[in-house]
Amino acid sequence: MPEQTLLSKIWDAHEVVPETPDTPAVLYIDLHLVHEVTTPQAFDVLRASGLPVRRPDRTLATMDHSTPTEPASTLEELEKVALPAAAAQVRAMIENCEEFGVELRGLDSPERGIVHVVGPEQGATWPGHTVVCGDSHTSTHGAFGALAFGIGTTEVGHVLATQCLLQRRPGALAVNVSGRLGPGVTSKDLILAIIRKLGVGGGTGRVLQYRGETIRALTMEQRMTMCNMSIEAGARAGMVAPDDTAYEWLYGRPMAPAGAEWDAALAGWRELEDRGHAEFEGEVSLDAGQLRPMVTYGTNPGMSAQIDEPVPGSGVPAIDKALAYMGVEPGKPLQGREVDIVFLGSCTNSRMSDLRSAAELMRGRRVADSVRMLVVPGSQIVKREAEAEGLHEVFLSAGAEWREAGCSMCIGMNGDTVGAGKLCVSTSNRNFEGRQGPGARTVLASPLTAAASAIRGRVADPRELMDG
């Protein structure tokens, strides 16, 4: 008999009211992550209706999107470095959290950072959880075997007020990956290849479940990178069934269960493991052993190629428009294209393993004179850990900038932007027109490819710079 999918198991366990043809399910939310950009209007609705936040204990708040990456641990300091509107938004977040009794990992908190880095770091995301946030990259948390998805501000208000959402059950699509990633090829390259295969709308209405030996062999940080970008294939969420790798990550973290509660939780999580018998709405397969480093050449994350593969020639209007925006020559590989900026950061690739792999490549080398490189750790905890390992010295002595945690140049609304017409090799998740600031040209790539490109001053294959 076929097993339930992970999605169905989690869904059934959270239905406060089951769905009917006339009404969606009332779905209970275990963890609500909130940040400064998509919440002020939701808090306003609560205030106008005289409603409290139902479960402050299930609400994890931090600031990342419009918060600058220049040092600022007080509002006074912030006002010196932030855009005025961004400073007002940060102030509103502080006031809203105070008024509604939500603990905020704010400007002065040693635990502040990108919301999708902070949650897992604190052990707040558990297998089997439902997790939402007013941010589409909430899919990151699916790496733990949680059902995690982005919502809009009205729904943020719903969760603040009721800890529930009105939802219809999506379908589940299996993404089966076999083969071993070669040296210099990362889970970022793998997810870019999957998005290319599915297309940017291929996952619409569905949840992707990444399966297979390749996925099992990935670390939690690598899985987070993949789940993070599920939304770039249009998917509602991405997930990986839990296993020992997930439990080992969680064990001992501040918000993870402890003692007898750990044992009970673990027994429940083991029920969610993938035994290979679930039936999916559809399945796609990919051989990771054949992959080379991937780069995007166009203006959505599906427009990607292997680094030495020619980008499409001219003739398709959407491709022509994208190549013209990017200033990329049709029919030639992107490798060798001059680079202006390199950005290492974002909720996709700003964790310790990302910084370590880039630093390893950059140790004893210099960022090309023509390139500005920005390294932005995902959280203040990542920042301190990296500094304890001396990674910041590697970046600084190479000529890169070392910043405070935040979304930074991924979204270009906090003071960090690429500049019109400039080309940025970026470890972030979106290469939309103007995503990194008006006129910015974004090439999405792995931390290794970003580091290699910074050194060479051109889009470069990291394997050329790796030992052995």
Place this chain on the structure above:
Amino acid sequence: MEKIIRIQSRTVVLDIDNVDTDQIIPARYLTTTGRDGLGEAAFHDWRYAKSGELNPDFVLNHAENRGRTILIAGDNFGCGSSREHAPWALLDIGLKAVISTSIADIFRNNSLKNGFVPVVIDEKPHRWLLANPGAEIAIDLEQAQVELPDGPPCPFEIDRFARYCLMNGVDQLGYLLQQSDRISAWEASH
């Protein structure tokens, strides 16, 4: 919330696939704590030239499209970021509905909660609509169909609950709050 039964208008055609919410409203305009006045930023980098002047080539700037309320867009409209500022901005420039062959999940959800009507129809009538800008059409929520100038109406699927809320001006938060007892019971048993 305003009740929406039927939207009738000539169409504005934006024949581009995968229009992401960063195009609908760039992130730098999200440093606001309100939801009003976002129309100024709608499609900003397409609507305005670098000089800050209106870009005469962009379809929403064409004089004949002024006052039209139904947007016909390419496939996968509204992909990318979850920002609800996207439907807020579209409503603020007077648009009331979008018709496409597919609409991204989060954008569709956000739209339905704000009275911006997302409509997904088959490829064939969609191709006709793309090829005939300015066609006088109607979106009828009661019948869940798009009425074209000629030929039979095109049915579309819309979640029954969302349709009920649109047609009756129901705020979904009110419905959720009515479930408080069941939510409390669920919390007590978990």
